[in-house]
Amino acid sequence: MRNLRLIINREYLARVKNKTFIIMTFLSPLIFVGMILLIAYLSMLNSTDQKIIAIHDESGMFSAEFKDGKQVQYLDYSKKSLKEARQEVLDNEYFGLIHISDIESVTGKPADIEFFGKDAPGFATIENIEKTISDKLTREQLISRGIDVSEIDKARAEVNVEIQNFAGERSSKMSNYIKMFFGGAAGYLLMMFIIIYGNMVMRSVIEEKTNRIIEIIVSSVKPFQLLLGKVLGTSLAGITQFTVWVILGTVLLLGVSSFMGIDPTAVQSPASVAIENAARPEINQLVVDILKLPYASLLAFFVIYFIGGYFLYSAIYAAIGAAVDSETDTQQFMFPIILPLILGIYVGFFSVVENPHGTVSTIFSMVPLTSPIVMLMRIPFGVPWWELVISISILIATNFGVLWLSAKIYRVGILMYGKKPTYKELYKWLKY
Incomplete structure (x- = not known):
């Protein structure tokens, strides 16, 4: 346990003290806020032209x-x-x-x-x-x-369908798109974090393997502890960076927009135009729907699925890093990893918005490789508690299984040099 703690501290401090990490931690919010304000400013100019x-x-x-x-x-x-x-x-x-x-x-x-x-x-x-x-x-x-024609105009009927559930709670016609926006943003953000910090774990393993430091480390630490420590240390560094981004980005966005007199919400889009052209009661109902979104649940499950999804993919990234000698050799293994993430985004945007409780949406929210993304997109629509329990349980069980399999590949791969492994050889390593 002591060795695991030392590895986590080492990995965390190595990331946090890195100059590139520090620069991007504070520079990224500036770039992101600058882009939002630039788009809002150009939109304001366009609306007055x-x-x-x-x-x-x-x-x-x-x-x-x-x-x-x-x-x-x-x-x-x-x-x-x-x-x-x-x-x-x-x-x-x-x-x-x-x-x-x-x-x-x-x-x-x-x-x-x-x-x-x-x-x-x-x-x-x-x-x-x-x-x-x-x-x-x-x-x-x-x-x-x-x-x-006047009689036709008089006979013209205006139809307004009010949407409500059997409990009598009303919702706006655009409520599904609002829910899809928040769920989709959470799912897409999770996918980006998995790719960015999963690659960070893989590069760390490749770097230590190339420098032959790994041979000294494994003499006193079990490969499984080293793998787990790398994943945990890098994930803590990622959470730290994300926290700084959120806090600094929010402060900058509010401060700079107030100082320059730019409204970040002034960006014109088809959705915003539709809302402006809608009837006032519909706008009021839309605001009510936005306020009624389960923000606490969305945030809590974002953390749960972030940890579960990140651990799952980081273990796979670490195994790939141990199996190759350079980052160039990883290309043959990257597509099978990225494919489930892309599939999760595709299912989320094309299936969840139309039928969040349908067969396709439900199945992919249970499959561990896609559930972190698809389930986050379903949560704003309301998901039964037993489905969440099953999805999280399958994800946790899969994490242990993948960590165990990755540790087997990691144990053999970190000490092998000069040869690009094939899928057949990776399968043999699992039997050692």
Whole structure:
């Protein structure tokens, strides 16, 4: 036990005192916060930048239908010739020109529409142009057929589906996406930590093996203790770094954004636009859903699955590091390790959001190689306690099994040099 404690202290201090580790610990939050503030600042600039679009309407039907908004202003150039309108738009550096050809009858072929611009317009701009013209043509066709449009408008019914469970608790229509965001962020963060710090364990083993230090160490320490000490020491260093990132990043984000007057939440996305366009009750319900998320459970199980998933993959990384002589030789073994992590992310984003309690989501939240990611994505949706118990129990049991198998490979591999092992040879090592 004393040897294990010494190994953990050695591995932890070797990581924490490393200059690169110290620099990246304090530099990473600065880079991350800087990126968030830069995106928010550019988004704020983009939201205040108003586009000017000229309209050349030969039919005389549509120019009045285009209404100015916060980000777009329409100018009617229908009285000018198309050539003059194009030249004036070009000289004034307007965003673009909409040209609508004349039509003989609203019941005939729709008007030909062209957009002239220096740059291609965004999807929202094109959609707004098409919708404006389409709505106008539709109304004119209804009128030409003797249909009272006002009666159609009066008969139009607004349908709003309220979502609630059998206990009477209501939720918003976007609640699943909010839950998926928090669960997906936790799962993706866990995957990144496993890859980053698992590679750190592997490089540490390769370095000691290359320097022949390992031959001296194993003379007084059992290989299993050395393997376990490396995994524990590196994991503590990772938790330390992550804690510093969270604290320093939060302080920097709040402090710098307040000082510069930048709102980090100003980033415009399709989801934020949808929320802005939603009814006020829906927004209120969405806020309630965000506040009702099980943050304590998500944090607690993030720690549990972080430890379980990290130990599981770090043991595999350490075994690979012991089996090879250089980091270049590890490439043949890396894909089978990364594949379950990618599969977990894929299942989480494409299966959990649609059916969090379905067969696929449930099975992959039990498989130990994918459960740390998939189960974290399921937790915001509510997971029965017995499923959590089974998933964690399988993960812990698998950890002991993988540690035992990795120790066998580690015991043989750390003393072998000059030969790249095959999967067949690794299987033989397990029998020693």
